[in-house]
Amino acid sequence: MIRDALLLGLGYNATLVTIGAALLGMAAGVGGTFLFLRKRALVSDAISHATLPGVALAFMVMVMLGGDGRNLIGLLAGAAITAGTGLLIVTWLSTRTRLAEDAAIGAVLSVFFGFGIVLLTVIQTMSAGRQAGLEGFLLGSTAGMLRSDALVIAVSAALTLALVMLLRRPLTLASFDPEYATSLGQNVTRTDLAMMGLVLAVTVVGLKIVGLILIVALLIIPPVTARFWTERTDHVVLIAGLVGGVSAYVGAAISAAVPNMPTGPIIVLVSFALFAVSLLLSPRRGVVSALLRHRAYQRRVHLRQGLLALAQGQPIYERLTLRLLRRRGWALPDGVPTPEGQGRATRALRDEVRWQLVRRDPAYEVAAARYDGLTPIESVLTPDQIEDIDSRIGAGA
């Protein structure tokens, strides 16, 4: 059944939802990347919550004009207007008053959302219009999605991708080094506005599928996931688009195949699964590799300390140190060095003495900067230099 859904074999509506969701996921991942890199991820939360009063007001206006209030473009236009207003208020509060951005976000988010809920309650009591399903904008509702709805999403997603492609350099520069960007003549305020405009577009378009509460996840989780796999901005953008697209596609397919499964939340859970895998398994930044690296480093430190203690005839107190030395056959259970251990210990001590001299001599400053207590000095200095050091050790002692 899920296999059918993934191959788009579950009928017209399910196919429409799945493709629409995938496009939205890509646009959200790509658009959210610069928000994440500019460290303004939570602004999107204020934007998304500020769409609710707009949806409700647009519905009321359309009903007053004699319609049934269900025109998607009309509702999304209303959402865009109040979301834009919310965004401007957050920007104004954080730049022109003493409020920090997080406080401004909190205030705008809750007030706009509360106002939206009040309006929805008022709408419930209206006799005109077909208000049923309006609350679907909270968590998304894909049932009864029309071909025209899917088309709106597809076009907006394509526009978002094109705009990010066009603005990738100013966006990167404004995220990494806004002061330098200004010195090059770039208007960073305008770049920020363009970035927020992108996010606003994705949010508004995504209302229908994932809903306003969860759209933030689709903007933020893909770039955060992508960051685990690369050290390049352009690759973060591409991978985030991929993660967003795949999560939305798979999530929409699952919710189509399994009865009574909500689309938006499933999409978010799928993207979370990708995030969790990346968090654990990423080779450079993942938790597992960091743990392994730390363990390996700790062992090297213990071995070195152990050898230095052996060389100077000091007792070894730490069990881990002794265990490591024993396992390598460098020491006996009572802490006495084996012949091989004695040899290594002598060499470690000589290395340490050489290092001490290098670190004291300003002429070796560059080499001394590489001292970490573990690197053998032979890998830093040439044989001639070591000879020079050794002659001075002899003279000094």
Added chain:
Amino acid sequence: MAAEAERAGSPLAIRGMTVSYGQKPAVFSVDMTVEAGKMTAIIGPNGAGKSTLLKAALGILKPLAGTTTVFGKAVVAQRHRIAYVPQRASVDWDFPTRVIDVVLMGLYPQLGLLGRVRPAHRAKAEDCLARVGMQDFATRQIGQLSGGQQQRVFLARALAQDADLYLLDEPFAGVDAATEKAIIGVLKSLRDAGKTVVAVHHDLSTVAEYFDNVFLINTRRVAEGSVAAAFNDRTLQDAYGGRLAGAQMEALRAVEAPQTEAPQLQ
């Protein structure tokens, strides 16, 4: 009229610059006229407005009053002739980007929005990295660099701009001795090629050795001119007040005298 001509010919001329955070001015009514083809140090105590002056001149901060001209024209019209090196601490070094990508940012004005990065651009960026001794680090993630290496990458990015005026904010702050030597070497080579260099500087003991001119500031302009004319006990006392202890002044005088032996580290 002479003043007007001086301003038109100067790579960086600031007139009546006042910048204020809230009601307290950080820079008050400062005039500065940078001499072309020279290296100028902006010197002053902490909080004297050194970096603020530079940022306001570039339009990064919005001044309350004042005008800046670059080679006699407004800054906006001369952006292509200015290269700015911000403070190293002003950016997040865990940003997903490589050394070579940072240097390529210096070519963005030339590349425009959609221009492709061609082999010539890449070669240019690599050449700039080589000039600061960082050619072997091109594909490293910037977070893996030491502080001194980060500073050199920022300098390489400015070099890529092929500017006529270089403005540096504390280029020697918290860098190792090797980096300091590399940076001052590059800056002197820029000056010898006829470029103008202005740097915010905090180490009084190296001023005479590194720079031609000084600009002393403590919210207001204190002194301006060649090191020989404007960098002495009186001007330093004016700029630093009691903050400069007698011992420090002694040390400075010792630096000015010719050195016979390299100083020993403690």
